[in-house]
Amino acid sequence: MFIISVAYLKPSEEVDAVLPAHRKFLREQYAKGLFLMSGRMVPRTGGVIIALGDSRAAIEALVQLDPFHRAGIARYDITEFVPTMTADLFDSLRQD
Numbered sequence: 001m002f003i004i005s006v007a008y009l010k011p012s013e014e015v016d017a018v019l020p021a022h023r024k025f026l027r028e029q030y031a032k033g034l035f036l037m038s039g040r041m042v043p044r045t046g047g048v049i050i051a052l053g054d055s056r057a058a059i060e061a062l063v064q065l066d067p068f069h070r071a072g073i074a075r076y077d078i079t080e081f082v083p084t085m086t087a088d089l090f091d092s093l094r095q096d
Contacts, residue, residue: 001036002059004049005077006068012044014073021067034062046074056080 008015029035029051037050053059059078068074083090 001081001083002051002053002056003079003081004051004059004063005046005079006049007046007075007077008044008073009075010073014071015068018067018071018073022073025066029062 026035026038026049034053035049035051038047040047051059051062053062056078059080063069063076063078066074066076069076
């Protein structure tokens, strides 16, 4: 699993202009089963995505397709982790 931390590099007006395309990208990744959860940070300086992926390289390639990346709106920090404890809701993701 991966935590993708998205940090905005541009003012909110520029973020908002690309937001519809970014949300479309997110919906596509949810439909493929790659993204599990996402949302904006508080305060609104970026966002967080929880993702499934075969490898870090695959996730790195995927974020290159995000309209935020293509427009130079955001920077992405990717953290890979292995879930060993989860809420019951996420039992299928745990790797004991």
